[in-house]
Amino acid sequence: MSSASLVGAPADTTLRLARYAWAFFPNTLIGLLVALVGLFTRSRYALRDGVLEVHGGASNWFLKIGIPGIGPMPAMTLGHVVIAVDQATLDRWRVHERVHVRQFEAWGPLMLPAMLASALCQSIQGRDPYYDNLFEREAYAVEGSPYEASTRPRRTNVADSATTVVPTVEQAA
Numbered sequence: 001m002s003s004a005s006l007v008g009a010p011a012d013t014t015l016r017l018a019r020y021a022w023a024f025f026p027n028t029l030i031g032l033l034v035a036l037v038g039l040f041t042r043s044r045y046a047l048r049d050g051v052l053e054v055h056g057g058a059s060n061w062f063l064k065i066g067i068p069g070i071g072p073m074p075a076m077t078l079g080h081v082v083i084a085v086d087q088a089t090l091d092r093w094r095v096h097e098r099v100h101v102r103q104f105e106a107w108g109p110l111m112l113p114a115m116l117a118s119a120l121c122q123s124i125q126g127r128d129p130y131y132d133n134l135f136e137r138e139a140y141a142v143e144g145s146p147y148e149a150s151t152r153p154r155r156t157n158v159a160d161s162a163t164t165v166v167p168t169v170e171q172a173a
């Protein structure tokens, strides 16, 4: 073992803890509260790569509400918590949602306001608040499906989707 790794390990741990702490409020906290509600309604939980993955039960109610101005979501990341409607959805969106986890680690308490601000800016400019959102563009690019305007699935509009359990096109926050 080299001396560099002996020196590096505690610093890595400190950095990792700092990322969790920075992402915690209010993001991971909200995610944990949603997960907690699911405790009594048959939500399922798994800790994977340091991220709590939740699906099913009452946590799905939160997904029905989704994001203001965008609508319901099949999956959503809040800090180090990922919520999805079911296991297959968790598996489908894992790479995408991990990008959002890294974004929460970078932006911390500024992440949700920044994401909403980006959605608002895109809307004002006549673009899609979801697909043109800078945070979503990065997540789609990393997962290998960077939707351009000409190739996007049609989004369900917010008024229609308010009564839909899962959006009719594949999109996740």
Ligand SMILES: [Zn+2]
Binding pocket: 096, 100, 135, 136, 139, 172, 173
């Ligand atoms: Zn996303």
